[in-house]
Amino acid sequence: MGKHHLGEFEEIVMLTVAILHGQAYGVAIIEEMETRLKRSVSIGSLQTVLKRLEEKGYLESEMGEATKMRGGKRKRYFKVTNMGKEVLRQAKDQRLGLWNAIPDFV
């Protein structure tokens, strides 16, 4: 279990990538997180996490086409892998298990 532990920020990033479904690249992820969570995120912290998650095999990425926008630089699109989905599901189940174990919650 400990092997597949996700940090809080890692979990949010993965969920956001899943939400964006195929359109998840750096700025889009940040924008999504900022609108949904009112949380400001720097490119640096996001990229570090993305890289780490990719190394763990929860995310995969591929480069998109070059466009005139962004100074002609290509985007890197992220996608949740099957293993990543499994880890997300596990995290959700754990949370739910905990929630259900609470006797009476206001």
Next chain:
Amino acid sequence: MNPNTRPPQLPLRFFRFFCNPSMAEDIEGDLVERFELRAERKGVQKARWLLARDVLLLFRPGIIRSFKRTQKLNQYDMFKNYFKVAYRNLWRHKSHSAINISGLAIGVAATLLMLFYVKYETGYDRFHEHSENIYRVGLHGKMQDSEFHQVYTTSMLASEMQSVFPEVKSAVRLQKVGNITLQLVSDSVNVKNYLENNGYFTDPGIFDVFSLRLLLGKGKEPLAVTNQIVLSESMAIRYFGDDWRQQDILGQSLNTNLSGSPISIQIAGVVEDLPDQSHFHFDFFMSNENIPSSKSTNWWNNGYFTYILLEEGTDPQALEAKLPELYKKNLPARAFEDGNEWWSFLQPLTDIHLRSNITGELEPNGNITYVYIFLITASLILIMACVNFVNLTVARASNRFKEMGIRKVIGSRRPQLILQHLIESQVYCLIAVILAVGIVFLSLPYFESFAKISIDTAQLNPGMLLAGLLAFSLLIGSIAGIYPALYLTRLSPVRAVKGAVTESGKKNLFRNGLITFQFIISIGIITGSLIISQQLDYIQNKQLGFEKEGVLVLENAYLLNTSYETFKTELAKNPGVISSATSLSVPTRRFSNVQFKPQDRDRMVMDFLFADEDFLNTYKIQIKEGRYFSTQFGADSSSMIINQALAENLGWKNPIGKKIELFGDPDLAHTIVGVMENFHHKSLHHDMEPVAILPSFSPQSFGVQYISLRIKNESIKNTMQYVADTWSEFSDAPVSYFFLDEGYNNLYRKETQTKQVFGFFSGLTATIAIIGLLGLVAHTTQQRRKEIGIRKVLGASVTQLIGMLSKSFLLIVLTSFAIMTPIVWIMMDNWLNSFSYHIDIPVFTFLIAGALALSVSLLVIGFQSLRSVMINPAVTLRSE
């Protein structure tokens, strides 16, 4: 795009610089996109600022690329390859490498030993805490035409300087106690007598000036009162054994006899011995209070060594400039009549050992010239070792050209190849240095014993030593490796790969030049050391004007309490004793000197001694004119004899009958009754000086210090036993004696030591030169194997071939001999002239050194040539 909304380039450039290339593109895209979004929402200025912030926040592990890895990757393998090739080359040509490395190792080892020696000699007296502020005060005097510098100063000087000059922090004076017998009474049965001759009367201030470590009891206080003694540790061990600390030695008394009256003195303290690297050593200290002369206010009372400690930052020259004034003030005006001069000078403590050689030095000092000579020799040896390396590596060059060519074709640039060769020479040097350290380690004990030095290896800082050796190795590697590196990488790849490189005459000229240079140095050093040892032998065996062999000298004859005549009669009873004579001093020991007033001549200062009627005949000094004095003539107590040098000095054709007044006092006039041959009483650095002998039975006699015995060569042991037995019948004090020839050799101790060290290193230089020659000959004959084979097939004889191979090398030896001779001739001539008595430059020695070099080279060349000539031509011609 609107130029106003362009993202700022500086942060982006920085980002591109540090970002991991695999992530750079998309992140930069993100940065730009975000900037554009923000520019719309929040304004360009703010967006710019935020972009810069984002870039800074990106500067974190995981995103920064690894600089080290990407830069090193390529070079690292190349470096590995350099080391590998160096290693393979080393093993492939084992004999060549062995010759190369051993030459370097010997050179480095010799240099290290030499540096140890120089460091030891220059490190004297630095153990005192304030050594750089301690000075010895000497006396300079000029009377008539004689000028002198001496260590002895007046008893007043120390206290006077301290009270007059505020910059003198403390001052101390020392006076030698001279020979003294100390009697240790442990109990009624155990009474032991010790003869001591290395004690000093001194002041408590000695503990302020010098850094003496007190081991037991008190130091300062006892030196302020009478009849107390402070021992050195070694003396405590001598008296009480190794466990002196366990015994209650403080307060124990020693019986002695000081200026005629028996006293008992108490042991008050023990101090640590001074280290070897001190210009003086002591066995014990007693207070100046014990001698009346220490209270004398007479500025002529010159018997003290004066040392002062100056305040930090004092200019010694400024102080020195004020000293003549001090003498003007304290000496009577008549002392400065006739242009006579008196003043004091300061000698830095740390300079005494190497730079001071004035009258009255406490112990024989070293000589800065010899230190320079050794430094020069060390650098010459090192240069020779490097030259060897250059020569041998360049000789092998043709074997490497192909490799260089291929490397160039593959893409190495010249600087890289140069680096490769430098690395290779570094590898060789490192091995050589490691070997050298081994050699030094093994030979250090022998070196220490013959160079008379002791190196405290524990004192060396291992870290510093290691760093020093590494730096040394790097330095030598670079010096030795740079020429071969440039030489080997110089060819164009095409020529190198074709292997069309033949050895041109020009290259040979360079190599032959180097080997000639080596031979010049080594034959030069060998010749030099031969001449030095001949000169020293000459000195030690020169006709001194007396026969130094077979003379036994008993010291401290005053202990016999005037029963000299009976003692001499007793001695004469032994058939081993030919004759015996009493005297105030003997050759090799300091003669007294006072003022004399010769008849019709100016006053002069000269050396003289009081001796009895047997002196000349015991020393076998010849009388040239007149006669020696004798007790048979009643009036002889006011006679004297002079040597030829004195007679010439005074310009007296017929000196017999002339009078000379002692101290210039007409009442003390002595009549000359004879003229003796000159004899040397000092080292041969000095001329034969004017000397007079006055009868010891004269009323003015200063007493007797020595009894000299001429003894037969046979059964010396028995004779000495007899002498010692007879002595003990007359005195309780132990007998102390030396053989005159030994004492004489002691005058040349430093020279003998230098001779040995020099001889050792000249052997080393010769070895390096021979190693170099050996390597070169081996290589040349190897290269000409095919030629030799063809010549043999065509009918050349072995002798013809050897002759052919040896010719050029013999030419080298002869050339270097021709160049070396005048250089060494001039240098040795200069050195020899520093002696008043010296040999002429021995032509024969040059021939011997030349012949030696020639014959050893012939042997090496002949052996190597023979080996290649003896190979069956079929073997050499078959290849290819």
